[in-house]
Amino acid sequence: MELKARVLIVGGGAIGGLFAWRLSLSRDVTVSIVCRSNYTQVKNSGYLISSAQFGSAVYRPKGVYQSVDQAVQTEGSSYDYVIVALKALPNIYDSSERIAAAVGPNTMVILFQNGIGIEEPFAKRFPNNPLVSSVSFVSVKQENQGELRHGGFSLLAAGLHNAPRSLAERYHDRLQFLFAAFESQGVSCMIEADIQPYRWQKHILNGSTNPVSVICGGSSCQEMVKNPHCKWLLEQSMAEIFLLGKTVTGKSFPGVDGIVDPQSATDYIKSIPVPVYTSMLVDSQCKRPMERDVILKNPIALAEKHGVDVPHMRALYALTTMIEEGYSK
Incomplete structure (x- = not known):
């Protein structure tokens, strides 16, 4: 009997649930998932998925766990791949610590997180493991616990973050194997020598619409661009991200979705x-921590390092921080 690659997805929200579903349909891998707030729903009934690209389905993961420790106690720690789909909240918790029990000597760690500067905690904690930074271009939302609505497009772009030259080819082949499993189920995939321009490309929308939507008090992205004043603020923030990203990476953005x-x-x-x-808006409305550090604070720190002026990003960070700190008042 041919052994299948073992995958643990940590974070069973919209991104984790959607990609767990597609990956689980491949005959080459087995997939388990760690859920938190939606654990009971997913454990009992699975995911109810409505996808413009893939159709409707009920996905019942074979292994659903409340924690990484529970997954490891049940299945062992010899995962070939650990995919991190947790929210990136370094001011609240260390995502690398949360997955540590599942990372063995040969585990490839793959980050499906938003934001800038997310890789360093993982590189520091797992210096001898292959670390992959992946950017997902996809519209998917968990409308209710375990209920996912997905649009008509899904793309993963990824690259090795810490690959010694002697091992780069082997790591590339392992990543290619996993992405072939995704592609067999309709997910477009790219492996890039330098993934950071793609990360900044996605950040054009993430770094602008997320905080502005919070400050607007509940507007959709379409409502914001219809208002001339709000559209101006979005475009000013985007201009800062374009300039900062090109300065940091030394490269132009790839222009995904025609965004240049x-x-x-x-x-x-x-x-x-x-x-x-936006996800920050939903978190704000639910009075949950927002990903303001990886979306705003980390880029602002890079702007200071590289001498790039980002006054609009600074203002957005100040305001979203005040809004989040006001939750407990």
Whole structure:
């Protein structure tokens, strides 16, 4: 009997649930998932998925756990791949610590997290493991616990973050194996020598619409770009991200979705047929911690390091921080 690669996805929200579903359909891998707030729903009934790209389905993961420790106690720690789909909240917890029990000597760690500067805690904790930074271009939302709504497109772009030259080819082959499993189930995948321009490409929307939507008090992305004043603020913030990203990486962005400047970014938002509400907005409305550090604080620190002026990003960080600190008042 041919052995299948073992995958543990840590974080069973919208991103983790969607990609666990697609990966589980491959005959080459087995997939387990760690859920938190939606554990009971997923454990008992699975995911109810409505996808414009893949159709509707009920996905019942074979292994559903409340914690990484529980998964390891049940299945052992010899995972070939650990995919991190947790929210990146370094001011609240260390994601690398949360997955540590599942990372063995040969485990490849793959980050499906948003934001800038997310890789360093993992590189520090797992210096001898292959670490992959992946950027997901996908519209998916968990509307209720275990209920996912996905649009008509899914793309993963990834690259090795810490690959010694002597091992780079072997690590590349392992990543290629996993991505072939994704591609066999309709997910487009790219492996890049330098993934950071793609990470900054996604950050054009993440770093602008997320904080602005929180400050606007509940507006969809489409509503924001229809308002001329708000559209101006979005485009000013996007211009800072373009300049900072190009300065940090020394490269141009890849232009995914035709986004090559702030104007094309807001035009893209206008073209989306259904209302889009950002993850930071949803977290704010639920009075949960927002990913403000990886979306704003880390880029601002890089701007200081590289001498790039980002006044709009600074203002957005100040305001979202005040809003989050006001939860407990």
